[in-house]
Amino acid sequence: MLSPKQLKEKESQEILESLENISPSQTSQEKHQAKLEKLENVLLQRQESKQRIQKILEIPKRSMREQAMQKLRKKIYKGGETLGIIPTQSSLHLWTYFLV
Numbered sequence: 001m002l003s004p005k006q007l008k009e010k011e012s013q014e015i016l017e018s019l020e021n022i023s024p025s026q027t028s029q030e031k032h033q034a035k036l037e038k039l040e041n042v043l044l045q046r047q048e049s050k051q052r053i054q055k056i057l058e059i060p061k062r063s064m065r066e067q068a069m070q071k072l073r074k075k076i077y078k079g080g081e082t083l084g085i086i087p088t089q090s091s092l093h094l095w096t097y098f099l100v
Contacts, residue, residue, distance in 0.1 A: 008046075012043060012046065015039050015042065015043060016043075018039070052072060053072070056068040056069055056072065
């Protein structure tokens, strides 16, 4: 069984492969372009989240690190609400874990 981090890496790899393998026809080219842009945005958001978490983990004091993680969790919670997904408090920890 793969760890959550390995699952995320595998999913990212599959997205990259799907980006390379898409060969749209003339009529559905716009739909495929929209899918490509959406997938690219997802990958960029993941990379940005990884960078934010990495910066947080570099903070020397534990209390400051925990405060920064709480702020990130609140942002994730608000982002989930805008997407129509309302995460529970326990799932927020998992979300930040999967972003790493």
